[in-house]
Amino acid sequence: MYILKDILQKYNLQAKKSLGQNFILDGNLLHKIARTALVGLSPRVVLEVGPGPGGLTQALLEEGVKRLVAIEKDNRCALALQELQADFPRQLEILNEDALLFDESQLGHEICVVANLPYNVSTVLLVKWLKQIKRFSRLTLMFQKEVAERLTARENEEAYGRLSVLTGWLADVSIEMILPPAVFTPSPKVTSALVRVMPKKEAFENISFKTMERVTAAAFGQRRKMLRSSLKSLGDPEALCAVAGIPSTERAENVPVEGFCRMAAFLEKEEK
Helix, strand or coil: CCCHHHHHHHCCCCCCHHHCCCEECCHHHHHHHHHHHHCCCCCCEEEEECCCCCHHHHHHHHCCCCCEEEECCCHHHHHHHHHHHHHCCCCEEEECCCCCCCCHHHHCCCEEEEECCCCCCHHHHHHHHHCCHHHEEEEEEEEEHHHHHHHHCCCCCCCCCHHHHHHHHHEEEEEEEEECHHHEECCCCCCEEEEEEEECCCCCCCCCHHHHHHHHHHHHHCCCCCHHHHCHHHCCHHHHHHHHCCCCCCCHHHCCHHHHHHHHHHHHHHHC
16 A cells, blocks of 8 residues: 555655655545546546656546556656556556657657646756647646736736747647645745646647747847837748737737737748
8 A cells, every 4th residue: 555654764765856756645645646647537547757756646546537647857766666656556657758759759649747746847847848739638737826927828828928828829728726835845935836727629820830939039038128129030020920910019928818829820931
């Protein structure tokens, strides 16, 4: 029987700051997170990144996940998870790897990602997954609340930026749960948020991720400047603003996601 507190003691699993580890040990909360991630789904495969000592892993398995692939970089945690694997030998696969280097294509499509992400790599992992968003059925991810607010922000809001546009272009994003520092061990200095990322069936325009990155980098790289200045590196800023239906005197923070999509589509057409 896998008992989380016993596992922590047995393997001396103190969270490592260098790995961005903060563990949730409350079983009721872990099951609530698992149910939130799985509601309405019967996933073919669930991918969990950074399971740590396995609290969420255990909750997902007890909630009925048929195949759970857990990627854990920390050798200590990967070893401890083998005890949980003994209880669920057919359902749980443990990969002692770096999630940043993992090739998700080996899991096929319709992957459901659930993760209490290490905050030091959370946005890097999200962008990695956005680049292959059609591979996933849903992503339920833990972020710092500040990052979650950036993901869900819309134009004219303070938190609106590059990440808001890239995510809003490809997915519908919602904050499902706010978690205070006290629910983590050790307690971080920030409030956290559980975010649901639902891939859009049809993203606006058929635009390459690289082009959207270029457009948003130019626009938000000098976000206090008017677009007629910040977009010069891309070509004719007046033409780009015209196709987006916005005045060139506006700033990046005032442009909706659809406007950036139109700019990117226009730029790709012009550069062919």
